[in-house]
Amino acid sequence: MLRLHYNLEKLSMGLVGAIIVAASIGGLVEIAPLFTIDETVAVPDDLRPHTPLELAGREIYIREGCYACHSQMVRSLADEIDRYGPYSLAGESAYDHPMLWGSKRTGPDLARLGGKYSDLWHVEHLVDPRSVVPASIMPAYPWLARPLDTGLLHDKLATLARLGVPYDEAMIAAAKTDALAQSRPDSDGAEAVTVRYGGKVAVRAFDGDPETLTEMDAVVAYLQSLGTLTEAPYRVLAEDRP
């Protein structure tokens, strides 16, 4: 053993070559599957992209660092399915740029949050978490009551469309008005939102006030959309297994 090492040690170029080979194998295993990702990750047929208002909420979710404490991925473990619902599929976040799976759970996972609580609960909880969950350690976000800046929504949709998210031209053109209409169920544009994004899209005054479009509207709309963009995980859970 000693002699072998003694001799090997002197072949420095051989060592360089061996390091390159070993590292390449590691790289190959991690990188090669990405070349065929379009074919290997099935995007569910019924997957819809986020509406402009939900997208604005998603940006605020990122801005406030919610992902630092909340994951959005139910892992494929029996007790996770029992607690949260069907495990997350790669295809579910095909339209997410960037994805927000996360791995740190200081708070609970949010992947199946949509529809679990009422809008009012979300508003109360974001403004003062302790008012509804006394033991909560989540920070308060009272400033979400300020008006939502919709100025960049058009460009955001256009950018995502270039990345492959199926926003058509009508969606991009109406980004700003759709964002406003989704929080005003009685307005003229409200129906257009469900025509463009599907009948399951929630059109409500998410913060309880249809008069002003606030960041709260956007965040609550986003939270209520989590896990509702496709039924695929529920179909996978119900599948027959060998």
Added chain:
Amino acid sequence: MSGTDTREVDPVTGHDTTGHNWNGIKELNTPFPKLVIWILALAFLYSVVAWILLPAWPTGRDYTRGLLGLDQGTEAVTGFREIAAERQGWLDRFEAPDIAALQADTGLMRQAMPAARRLFDDNCAACHGTSGQGGPGFPVLADGYWLWSGDPAEIALTIRHGINANEESRIAEMPAFNWMSAAERAELAGYVATLPKGDADSDSPAAAIFSENCAACHGDGGTGGLGVGAPSLTDVSVLYGQDAATVLQTLTHGRHGVMPAWAGRLSEAEINLLALYVADLAETKGEVAK
């Protein structure tokens, strides 16, 4: 540097030296510990075995499946179904259509209540509080006051379809009376605020406004109990508060409380179990509150 073949053994440790010599200082060539070499060898061996048995190498559009044919998704779903099957033994009984009869089965109830408690904590406590004490805009479940009924089957219906959540939900809509003049609203609010005290002036103009606009849902004199989602205004059960300022706010903006529908998220048996738990909460604690 000296020659490669001159082995020189250190008398103290018994190891070779490297043969390097810096002004008389020599370096020991202590061999790698055998244990580490063995662990490394075993780790290599394990990885080879793992490649053969488990999913491992990417092959373009697929991957090597491994001889054991393990799939993490299948593992998880199978495990989940096992958990569900274990519960099914006693949980099945809660699918019974007559859930009120289950209430009498104290043995079964005692067995099921810890599971009901956990379901409640996971799903209901966020709004209704861990002991059903309610929250801002969320009803108290432990006080024995009901908008519809405290009967377990009725509670199960509320849990299943929610309130103002979808087409099948119970409806509880307090419209905004912002078409009334501010003075009328203030007067009405003052009247409603005095209703629980029982000394409201039934001949006042506000009382007339009340019977014209409010009594259809809240009952004559605000006694409620019509089962249309409008609370009695003569007890202290009003969710949002019954002081004049709060009532004025309610009159101006309306109320549209939402309870999500749990059908789909929870099974029928789980919904019935929760209904019995909630009915029990009200029964055991309601008497104290009243």
